[in-house]
Amino acid sequence: MSDAKKGDWVQIHQIVLKPEERTGKLPEDTKKVPLELWVKGFLNHDANLYDEVEITTLTGRIVKGELVLINPRYEYGFGDEYVPELLKIGKQLRGILKGGDNK
Amino acid sequence: MKVDVSFDAVMNRKNEIMKKALGMDYSIYESGGIAFDYEKMMRDIGFGISYIMKIQRETGVGNTPLLELKNLTELVRKISPKGKGARIFVKDEACNPSGSFKDRRASVSVYIAKKLGYKGVVAATSGNYGAAVASQAAMRNLDCIIVQECYDSRKIGQPEILEKQRKCECLGAEVVQLTVGPELFYTFLRILEETGYFNASLYSTFGIAGVETLGYEIAIQCREMIGHDPDVVVATHAGGGNLTGTARGLIKAGAVNTKVIGVSVDLTGLHMASDKAFNRKSFTTGHTGFGVPYTTDPDHSDVPRSAARALRYMEDYLLVKQGEVFYITEALSQLEGLERGPAGNTSLTAAFALAQQMDEDKIIVIQETEYTGAGKHPLAQLSFAKKNGVEVKFGNPDEEIPGTNIILPEHPSLIKVRHADMDKMRKSYIKNAINRAKVDCVNDKDIEFLALETRTNRKFVESVLDELGIKK
Numbered sequence: 001m002s003d004a005k006k007g008d009w010v011q012i013h014q015i016v017l018k019p020e021e022r023t024g025k026l027p028e029d030t031k032k033v034p035l036e037l038w039v040k041g042f043l044n045h046d047a048n049l050y051d052e053v054e055i056t057t058l059t060g061r062i063v064k065g066e067l068v069l070i071n072p073r074y075e076y077g078f079g080d081e082y083v084p085e086l087l088k089i090g091k092q093l094r095g096i097l098k099g100g101d102n103k
Numbered sequence: 104m105k106v107d108v109s110f111d112a113v114m115n116r117k118n119e120i121m122k123k124a125l126g127m128d129y130s131i132y133e134s135g136g137i138a139f140d141y142e143k144m145m146r147d148i149g150f151g152i153s154y155i156m157k158i159q160r161e162t163g164v165g166n167t168p169l170l171e172l173k174n175l176t177e178l179v180r181k182i183s184p185k186g187k188g189a190r191i192f193v194k195d196e197a198c199n200p201s202g203s204f205k206d207r208r209a210s211v212s213v214y215i216a217k218k219l220g221y222k223g224v225v226a227a228t229s230g231n232y233g234a235a236v237a238s239q240a241a242m243r244n245l246d247c248i249i250v251q252e253c254y255d256s257r258k259i260g261q262p263e264i265l266e267k268q269r270k271c272e273c274l275g276a277e278v279v280q281l282t283v284g285p286e287l288f289y290t291f292l293r294i295l296e297e298t299g300y301f302n303a304s305l306y307s308t309f310g311i312a313g314v315e316t317l318g319y320e321i322a323i324q325c326r327e328m329i330g331h332d333p334d335v336v337v338a339t340h341a342g343g344g345n346l347t348g349t350a351r352g353l354i355k356a357g358a359v360n361t362k363v364i365g366v367s368v369d370l371t372g373l374h375m376a377s378d379k380a381f382n383r384k385s386f387t388t389g390h391t392g393f394g395v396p397y398t399t400d401p402d403h404s405d406v407p408r409s410a411a412r413a414l415r416y417m418e419d420y421l422l423v424k425q426g427e428v429f430y431i432t433e434a435l436s437q438l439e440g441l442e443r444g445p446a447g448n449t450s451l452t453a454a455f456a457l458a459q460q461m462d463e464d465k466i467i468v469i470q471e472t473e474y475t476g477a478g479k480h481p482l483a484q485l486s487f488a489k490k491n492g493v494e495v496k497f498g499n500p501d502e503e504i505p506g507t508n509i510i511l512p513e514h515p516s517l518i519k520v521r522h523a524d525m526d527k528m529r530k531s532y533i534k535n536a537i538n539r540a541k542v543d544c545v546n547d548k549d550i551e552f553l554a555l556e557t558r559t560n561r562k563f564v565e566s567v568l569d570e571l572g573i574k575k
Contacts, residue, residue: 016281016286016289016290017110017286017289021110022284022286023110023286024284024285024286024376025285025376026284026285026376027374027376027377027378027380029377029378029379030283030284030376030377030378032378033256033282033378034256034282035281035282035284035286035290036254036256036258036281036282037279037280037281037282037290038253038254038258038279038280038281039277039278039279039280040272040277040278041277057277058246058275058276058277059223059246059247059248059277059298060246061277061297061298074265074268074269075265076260076262076265076266076477076478076483077262077477077478077483078477078480078482078483078486079262079482079483079484079485079486079487080486080490081486081489082482082486083481083482083485083486083489083495085485085495085496085497085511086429086433086481086482086485088497089430089433089434089437089511090433090434090436090437090438092514092515093178093434093437093438093515094437094438096178096181096182096515097174097177097178097181097438
């Protein structure tokens with residue numbers, strides 16, 4: 001059974017330019033890596049992860065690339081850890097407003 | 104016939120692709136030298152500010168509240184010499200449909216795209232503008248593609264940009280995500296060519312005309328609320344459209360004595376096209392990495408002639424530190440009950456410092472806020488910075504080194520006014536204009552144009568031309 005079925009919502013990956021094809025005024029670190037692209041769409045055929053596949057994007061474009069994610073989720077949030085430094089700011093400013101420290 | 108989509112072939116078709124994707128021919132404004140007819144280009148939109156307001160009302164854009172930040176003003180007065188501490192107001196642009204002033208820019212472009220019969224719109228942006236274009240396109244029933252510079256080579260993206268991807272997708276847009284690098288433009292051109300969609304450029308005349316209503320509204324609201332025009336309007340400055348449009352709107356409202364000041368987060372030392380530095384900055388816009396190059400070379404944008412020409416309108420250019428902006432963002436939440444995104448608060452940070460030098464009866468307006476939430480909240484951004492090896496600590500913001508640390512001010516009085524070197528930028532502008540036009544001599548029209556562009560005079564321009572060895 002394949003990882004993804006025709007019609008599944010997936011993300012694909014492409015190398016747009018290999019390092020040696022890159023142009024322009026680029027810093028050394030960027031020159032060493034390719035220009036990569038990711039886009040999502042509906043899979044046009046059954047496939048396994050990392051297969052070369054074809055998708056139809058939301059605007060109807062047909063795009064080919066490596067299948068990297070199925071039903072990709074949004075992974076960011078409010079950070080992995082709370083930033084306790086922020087607590088000090090509100091406390092300090094409310095203190096100044098209430099008339100404590102004025103310089 | 105199969106179209107050649109190699110890098111060189113696509114770049115060689117740039118002008119042809121752009122002409123089709125913008126529905127206008129920029130060559131008619133050119134003089135053949137450095138000068139071009141900026142005002143004619145802006146006039147040729149074909150309608151005035153009242154019609155733009157009508158277009159914006161159709162999609163719920165504009166008419167945002169102007170709020171007085173009374174507690175922040177009081178805080179300023181607590182730490183200022185007696186009699187100092189200008190009143191601070193903010194234009195709450197987060198109230199626009201997609202959560203930022205960028206709706207004003209997108210609204211006119213998308214209206215034009217629809218009117219000209221395009222099936223969809225494309226925009227190259229990693230920020231709020233993408234959400235604005237997606238939102239406006241949804242309202243006007245057009246397809247939308249947003250091209251984002253998003254990841255480093257490890258496929259790690261700033262939480263703020265990832266939030267923008269989500270927002271664009273949730274508004275129905277297709278989002279194309281790329282790793283760091285200016286060759287994004289190649290992918291952008293290929294998509295324009297493949298789809299035949301409209302280029303909803305941030306720098307087109309439509310985009311800038313859309314922001315004019317912001318400056319116009321500020322003048323009218325100030326007159327209604329306090330009886331006169333604001334003394335100073337501060338604008339967060341990146342590509343220059345925010346400042347240019349606002350300043351033009353103020354002028355259209357007759358607020359000719361209001362000073363317009365640009366503000367950017369100082370990211371000096373971080374290369375914007377660097378794979379490694381990409382995730383070591385905590386601001387994805389409103390910083391010097393855009394602000395300085397777009398001020399000194401506005402035409403390196405995605406249209407032949409940018410309508411955003413900040414140096415024409417900017418009386419001063421102030422720099423703030425990342426730590427200061429996070430601090431003021433927290434202050435806005437805690438003292439004013441307004442949770443807003445950090446990018447819009449860049450100008451608020453400068454205003455906070457500036458207000459301490461101005462008399463109590465003076466008025467400063469911060470001309471935008473932006474929405475906040477998961478990904479683009481200081482919690483997300485500071486947590487991400489720490490994870491990427493950037494130290495977050497309290498201290499003196501003057502000691503902040505972009506990419507190495509973020510210094511939250513130990514005390515609000517440490518937030519300072521820092522001036523960028525405007526004359527250096529003006530000289531750099533003139534040099535870039537000459538290089539771009541590939542000329543070794545200039546005529547009277549060029550000198551006049553350069554004086555307008557740099558907000559100086561013939562004498563200044565001529566002295567710079569002499570320094571550069573350019574013949575007249």
